Amino acid sequence: MRGLFPRCGLLVAAAQAAMLAAPLGASAGLLDYVGQCVPFARAASGIEIYGDAWTWWNQAEGRYNRGHRPRQGSVIVFAKTGRLPLGHVAVVSRVVERRVLMLTHANWSRQNGKRGHAEQDVTLYDVSPGNDWSEVKVWYRDVEGLGGGIYPVKGFIYGGHPSPQLTSRNPDYVGALIDAYVPGAGR
Template sequence: MLRVALASLIAFLSIALLPAEANARLQCVAYARQIGEVHLSGNGRDWWGNAQGVYARGARPQAGAVLAFKGTGAMPYGHVAVVSKIVDSRHILINHANWSAPGMIERGVEVVDVSTAGDWSQVRVWYGKTRSLGLRPSPTFGFIYPRSAPADAAPSIVLPTVTASVDVASAAAQG
């Protein structure tokens, strides 16, 4: 019980203590450009194609890379998020905006690769309203790497499947 209360407090503080300019309601694209090193135009669904020939792209997560989501019926404009930390081969943390609530900025949000091939083509993202991973998988294109990324980040590499237990309270504390 204490752990859940502490996790909730940490989650609140991680959003409440953002710099004033970051507390403004932002769309995912504007926020990703503001905090990351990948600067593209268009809706989230357009970033993958717009990155071709400009930034390296692939299926391997890396801190600082942008995870580009495909457009769907529920998310027609797609989505983009900046990877903040690699937890293991199937779990990362991201910073993004406009996911759990309109314009809301979230940092340290858990994302789980649920693709059968382990290639990050389908993910579940922590959803603040339900305080759990999303109910449906979201399709992604992959990762767009900043120009400062090491040369070995560019190839599309399928990571091995690793079964890991993620503590939901810990994930809540970071999202």
């Protein structure tokens, strides 16, 4: 029996590693996810697109409706840039008002010094001159506010079957508005 316990420890460690590397499943909580934004957005939205985040906009053409207005459960597609060489995708968890929404995504801010973690109901602020969601600022945990970068957006993909875990029961609408409208948050 004594010789079995070290093996159990190795088996438990291997099982935990496999759970983290495995795709999101019904048994795993959406916010327990650690990994890239693409598998997370696919699981959270129900939109079945694969490949780098920046390719989602074109891949959605003819398969899903697309547009430039946020809707709860839609996927927002960030363009490929120097700061985002693979782009980024996230899921709209709440529309707060015409220029502020909350998104749920993975692999943006650092948590405990590491990237990849899921974040729920993060503030996103439309800073585009035409109020068309073509440029945004994103709440960044490392500075506990909107980050300094402005990111170009391709648009929103509609039509999946969003996870019921997409948003919290009591989202902080007031906090999202404060995040967005503090002096210097926009242009």
